[in-house]
Amino acid sequence: MTSAGTYVPKPxxxxxxxxxxxxxxxxxxxxxxxxxxxxxxxxxxTLLLALFSTVDIVDTGxxxxxxxxxxxxxxxxxxxxxxxxxxxxxxFERRYGVLKRLASSPLPRWGLMTAKTASVLVxxxxxxxxxxxxxxxxxxxxxxxxxxxxxxxxxxxAAFSGLGLLMAGTxxxxxxxxxxxxxxxxxxxxxGVIVPLDKFPxxxxxxxxxxxxxxxxxxxxxxxxxxxxxxxxxxxxxAGWSVVGLAAAGRFFRWE
Amino acid sequence: MRSEPVVQVQALVKRYGDKTAVNGLDLRxxxxxxAVLGPNGAGKTTTVETCEGYRRPDSGTVRVLGLDPVRQxxxxxxxxxxxxxxxxxxxxxxxxxxxxxxxxxxxxxxxxDALIERLGLGSCGRTTYRRLSGGQQxxxxxxMAVVGRPELVFLDEPTAGLDPQARRATWDLVRxxxxxxxxxxLTTHYMDEAEQLADDVAIIDAGRVIAQGSPEELCRGGAExxxxxxxxxxxxxxxxxxxxxxxxxAAELTPGSYRVVGKVDxxxxxxxxxxxxxxxxxxxxISVERHTLEDVFLELTGKELRS
Numbered sequence: 001m002t003s004a005g006t007y008v009p010k011p012x013x014x015x016x017x018x019x020x021x022x023x024x025x026x027x028x029x030x031x032x033x034x035x036x037x038x039x040x041x042x043x044x045x046t047l048l049l050a051l052f053s054t055v056d057i058v059d060t061g062x063x064x065x066x067x068x069x070x071x072x073x074x075x076x077x078x079x080x081x082x083x084x085x086x087x088x089x090x091x092f093e094r095r096y097g098v099l100k101r102l103a104s105s106p107l108p109r110w111g112l113m114t115a116k117t118a119s120v121l122v123x124x125x126x127x128x129x130x131x132x133x134x135x136x137x138x139x140x141x142x143x144x145x146x147x148x149x150x151x152x153x154x155x156x157x158a159a160f161s162g163l164g165l166l167m168a169g170t171x172x173x174x175x176x177x178x179x180x181x182x183x184x185x186x187x188x189x190x191x192g193v194i195v196p197l198d199k200f201p202x203x204x205x206x207x208x209x210x211x212x213x214x215x216x217x218x219x220x221x222x223x224x225x226x227x228x229x230x231x232x233x234x235x236x237x238x239a240g241w242s243v244v245g246l247a248a249a250g251r252f253f254r255w256e
Numbered sequence: 257m258r259s260e261p262v263v264q265v266q267a268l269v270k271r272y273g274d275k276t277a278v279n280g281l282d283l284r285x286x287x288x289x290x291a292v293l294g295p296n297g298a299g300k301t302t303t304v305e306t307c308e309g310y311r312r313p314d315s316g317t318v319r320v321l322g323l324d325p326v327r328q329x330x331x332x333x334x335x336x337x338x339x340x341x342x343x344x345x346x347x348x349x350x351x352x353x354x355x356x357x358x359x360x361x362x363x364x365x366x367x368x369d370a371l372i373e374r375l376g377l378g379s380c381g382r383t384t385y386r387r388l389s390g391g392q393q394x395x396x397x398x399x400m401a402v403v404g405r406p407e408l409v410f411l412d413e414p415t416a417g418l419d420p421q422a423r424r425a426t427w428d429l430v431r432x433x434x435x436x437x438x439x440x441x442l443t444t445h446y447m448d449e450a451e452q453l454a455d456d457v458a459i460i461d462a463g464r465v466i467a468q469g470s471p472e473e474l475c476r477g478g479a480e481x482x483x484x485x486x487x488x489x490x491x492x493x494x495x496x497x498x499x500x501x502x503x504x505x506a507a508e509l510t511p512g513s514y515r516v517v518g519k520v521d522x523x524x525x526x527x528x529x530x531x532x533x534x535x536x537x538x539x540x541x542i543s544v545e546r547h548t549l550e551d552v553f554l555e556l557t558g559k560e561l562r563s
Contacts, residue, residue, distance in 0.1 A: 006370075007436035009407040012363030013334040022360040030348050097343030101400070104308050104338040105361050108330065256310075 013106030023107060023115035028122050031085060040184065041080045041127060046134055049073045052194050053138045061196060063225070070135035070142070071220035072193040077127040078153055079191075079213050082120050082160035084184040090116070090168035091176035099255050109255075120157060128153070143227035149220060152231070155238040156216040162245020163212070169253030187213040192221075212241040260322070261286055262408050262439045263307055268316035270302050277302040279463035280316070289430060289440045291450035293549075294460035295557055300443040301341065303460065304410050307441070308338050321408060334362065337401035337409040341416075344397055351380040351388065351396045355403060362404035371399050375425060391422045398426060402433065409433060411442040415449060427453060447550040457549065461557045475547045481520035483528060485539035486513050492535070499531045500524070520544055 013019070031037050052058060053066040060068035093099050102112055132140075167176050189195060190204075191213030197205050208214050219234030263285040270278040278299040283292075294300045305311050306318055309325035309332065318325055323332045345354050352372055359365035372378050375395045380388055388396070394414065401409050411430075415423045430440055430453050444450055450457050451471045458468040467474055489511035496506050496516075504518030516528060525544065532539045 004432075005436060006366065007402065007405065007433050007438050009335075009436075009438055010364040010405040011335040011407055014361050014363050019361050022357060026346070026349070026353070026357050029353075030346050033348050092347065096345070096347055097340055098346055100310065101338065101340055101344030103310070104333055104336070105358060106334040106404070107361050 016108075016111060019107045020111050020115050020118070023102075023112060024118035024122070027089075027115055027119035031081075031089065031119060031123055034089070037085050037089065040084055041077065041123060042130065045073050045077045045080060045127065045131060048076070048194060049131060049134055050138070053135075058195055059199075064139060064141075066135055066138045066140045067142075067225050068196070068221065069194060070131065070140045071224045072217045073131050073135070074128060074153070074220055074224075075156065075191075075213055075217035076188060076193045077131055078124060078156045078216060079160050079187060080184065081123045081127065082157045083164040084180045085123070085164075086116065086120055086161060087164035087168045087180040088177050090165060091171065091173040091180075094168060094254075094256065095173035097256070103255055117157075117161065120161065124153070124157065142224045144223035145229075148223045148230055152216060152219045152223070152235065152238070155235060155242060156212065159212040159216075159238045159241035159245055162242055162247075162249050165249040165253060166245055169249060169255075187211060190214075192217045210237060212238055215241075261319075262321055263290070263441060264317075264319045265303065265307070266317045268303065268306060268318060269314045270299075270306060270311060271314050276463055278306070281460070281464050283458055283465050283468070285439070285441055285458075286456065287437075287439050288455035289434050289442070289453050290456045290458065291454035292441065292443045292458050292460060293445075293447070293450055293553060294443075296445075298460045298557075299463040300460055301412055304412055304441065304443055308336065308410055309333070334404065335407050337404055337406035339397045339401035339409070339411045339414055341412040342393075342397075344400070345385040345393070347386040348384050350382055350384055351377045351392065354385065355396065355399050358400045359403045364405055366403050366405060368403065371403060375399050375429070376422075391418050394418060395422065395425070398429065402429070402438075406438065408439045408441070411440060413443055413445065415444070415446065423449075447548065447553060451549050459553060459556055466556055467552070471549055474552050475549060481518070481547055482545040483516040483520050483524065483542070484514065484545070485528070485532070485542040487532065487537040487539055488512060491537060495535075496528075496531055499527055501527075520546070 049069055052069050056065070103109065164180070167180060171179065190200070190208050191211050192208070193213065197208055197214060197218070200208060209218070215234040215237035219231040222228040222231040222234070261284045263283065265281055265283040268278050268281040269276070281299065281303060283303065292300050292303065302311060306313055307320050307325055309329045312326050320332060321335055325332055352368070355372065356368050359368050375398065377392065377395055377399065380392055385393065394417070398411065398414055401411065415426050418426065427449070430442070433440055442453070454471060456468065457471055457474055458465050460466070489508070491508065491514065493506050493508060497504070500506060500516065501518065501524070504516055504524070506514065506516045509515050516524070518524065529539060
């Protein structure tokens with residue numbers, strides 16, 4: 001039983017870094033525990049990589065299929081976590097009052113968003129390691145500068161996070177679930193992930209090329225497959241989506 | 257105990273679209289336990305959520321522990337504990353995991369294991385939140401509200417839908433909080449809960465506080481009480497009425513069964529018994545029926561059901 005004096009008030013917020021670290025750890029745990037999330041972020045990308053690298057279904061142009069596919073799958077991994085996974089998880093957190101409850105805790109809102117970003121980055125690091133290991137096992141020979149790759153991944157994460165949070169903060173949780181999955185599927189097919197964009201009609205290509213997923217997969221492919229330098233065009237497109245998405249999310253996000 | 261109010265709401269107005277949820281509400285809660293009573297849709301939750309900093313008043317002022325809940329939210333949040341009416345937990349989180357997490361956001365949290373034991377959450381084990389029973393979810397939300405050792409706790413319908421044992425456990429915790437100097441604002445539909453726990457009760461209807469005071473004051477104020485006794489039939493009611501204060505009524509309901517209606521206090525009781533003594537009447541089965549909070553509540557808010 002509890003003795004007298006147990007509940008005597010002694011309020012106080014934990015130090016900010018400790019709060020953010022705790023929040024990021026919990027968010028990561030929730031992402032990794034959720035079966036549907038793992039299907040999106042781990043199983044689908046690795047299956048697609050293994051399947052299309054070994055079975056000649058799509059004409060991926062000259063060279064080994066895995067050299068074409070691995071950059072696309074890395075882009076898909078970023079999209080699955082930063083956009084689809086984050087949108088669905090955040091949408092349901094909003095629906096079930098988690099965001100509301102945390103808003104009255106000592107953790108400031110920006111601290112919560114920082115923690116969310118950190119947990120997205122942790123999951124992405126795990127994804128990149130997994131995809132890289134599988135791709136290397138399938139004979140992948142990556143080219144180019146790793147820092148350029150890192151820059152592309154970070155900008156891609158920013159662009160997809162903004163769009164994912166915009167969706168989660170404005171639509172109903174069920175609508176977010178449906179829409180995020182649909183967008184994932186459409187962009188998987190039409191975003192140069194496993195199907196080269198030049199398979200599409202010219203008119204479609206110019207539009208599809210402006211999508212964040214196309215910019216990310218094209219940029220990564222430029223560097224990793226062709227050993228190209230800074231893909232300024234693609235970086236510009238991703239930066240544009242980041243600014244628009246994050247600004248719109250910041251403006252329109254509703255916490256309940 | 258401190259005398260300055262822990263919550264002070266003045267002329268609060270809050271509208272949602274063209275619906276006015278709170279309409280010029282004044283509420284002053286002192287240290288201790290304050291129960292906010294009211295029918296559905298009276299504005300209880302809106303009022304409490306404005307105090308918690310979730311809603312911005314359309315007009316009026318709100319001070320909680322002397323702070324503005326919106327502008328000084330950062331200072332206020334560590335000092336209050338919040339139990340929402342429902343939800344607030346990751347659907348994939350286990351009870352102990354979520355409680356430990358909230359504890360980590362505070363500088364001097366309670367002992368989490370002791371709190372889990374105290375509220376009977378130990379049996380939740382590895383079950384995730386969405387699979388917990390309603391009662392377990394409620395108790396977890398309560399634990400999350402107190403784990404940070406706040407000065408003031410807001411509980412929005414803390415025992416709605418709980419079984420009697422769980423209700424007792426919640427009441428006991430509220431009493432212990434009060435004993436240790438934690439102030440509690442709770443909304444409830446249950447009159448017995450307010451009667452049992454509250455130092456002060458505020459009755460809200462249609463977005464305003466229509467009565468406030470201790471449960472005793474509210475039960476005494478205005479409402480008439482009843483005194484009954486039995487004796488031999490045909491006693492002289494006129495003589496009894498002369499002995500009683502002017503605003504009392506008396507009647508023989510059935511032969512030998514008498515009723516006095518009025519402000520029933522010790523003086524009135526003494527008057528009736530001494531009148532009986534003078535007339536050689538043994539007042540058998542003398543009883544006093546005091547109004548309950550429920551009577552007062554229904555009197556004030558009307559008996560008809562509303563949507």
